[in-house]
Amino acid sequence: MKKATETSSQITKAAEKSSTDIDTSVENKDKLxxxxxxxxxxxxxxxxxxxxxxxxxxxSESExxxxxxxxxxxxxxxxxSPYFSKFSLIGxxxxxxxxxxxxxxLAIYKIKTNNYIAITDDIVGDGNDLHAFEYKDGQLIEINFVNLFDNNFFSNLLINDKDECEGLLEDSLIGFEYDFSQTTNIVISNSSYLKEREHQNCLKGNTMNYKFNSGTKKFDLTATYWKKSKE
Structure with missing residues (x-):
């Protein structure tokens, strides 16, 4: 009887320990x-x-x-998770x-109820892989990312169209960063490479602020300016 009691007690303790281990494991994971x-x-x-x-x-879609x-x-x-090291909700x-x-x-901008513009940005070693979609009533249709902006887009930064200035801008395109954290705005900037003191004869700034226009389903330029590098 004693042996049976000991065995039963050991099983109970093992079960309790297993349950505690599982709970602790979950508790210790970062929860968002x-x-x-x-x-x-x-x-x-x-x-x-x-x-x-x-x-x-x-x-994968299933995951x-x-x-x-x-x-x-x-x-x-x-x-x-096994698929990423950190998931964050930014705004x-x-x-x-x-x-x-x-x-x-992934950022979304509201057109109307159940209708959004969605933008993804996969930042890899050779720059930004950007994609855009219109989401309406559960359906997702891919559109051209560049078409969300005016025809000039990056050329809005140019003071003149001299070859050297156009070349400067073209060479720096890969260094632009996209801030999608604001509800209606996108800030596009290259403050690491484009500096006011060095490039003010060619450019109005190194940063563009675009505001989403739900009526046109596009982004309107609201400002160009010089932003200082974080370094």
Whole structure:
């Protein structure tokens, strides 16, 4: 009887330890609170994106659906997974994901109810892989990213069209960074390479601020200016 009692006690303790280990493991993971009802469109669009928008790291549609269903059920996400090292919610309209070789972003801009412009940015060693879509009533249609802006786009920074100035701008395109963290604005900047003291004869600035126009489904230029490098 004593041996049987000891065995039963050992099994109970082992079960308790196993349960504690599991709970502790979950508790120790970084949790990111995400209220699904407040970010439904952003998360739904995440599940529908084609895989070529995340070419450098791959996250299958089925795994993204599982990820979003978990958030829908629990109102939080585990900030790391086998597919990425850190998942972040940047403001109301933007997801940022740290991956092994770079950083990936999804941002959405509201046209009207259940209708958004969605932009992805896969930052890899050779620059930004940008894609744009219109999301309407659950359907995602790819559009040309450049067509979201006016015809001049980067040329808005030029003071004149001298060959040397156009060459300077063209050579620096790969260094531009895109900030999608604001609800209605995109800030596009290359403060690391383009400096006011060195390039003011060619350029009006190294930064452009664009504001989303839901009526035209495009971004309107609101400002060009010089931004100092973080270095």
């Amino acid at each position: 609170k995400i209220k699904y009802s407040e970010h439904k469109n952003l998360l739904d669009i995440l599940t529908k994106l084609p895989t070529h928008t995340m070419e450098s790291w791959k996250w 993204r659906i599982k990820f979003v269903k978990f958030i829908q059920k629990n109102d939080f996400a585990l900030s790391s 109301a309209n933007t997801i940022g994901i740290q991956v092994v070789d770079g950083y990936w972003t």
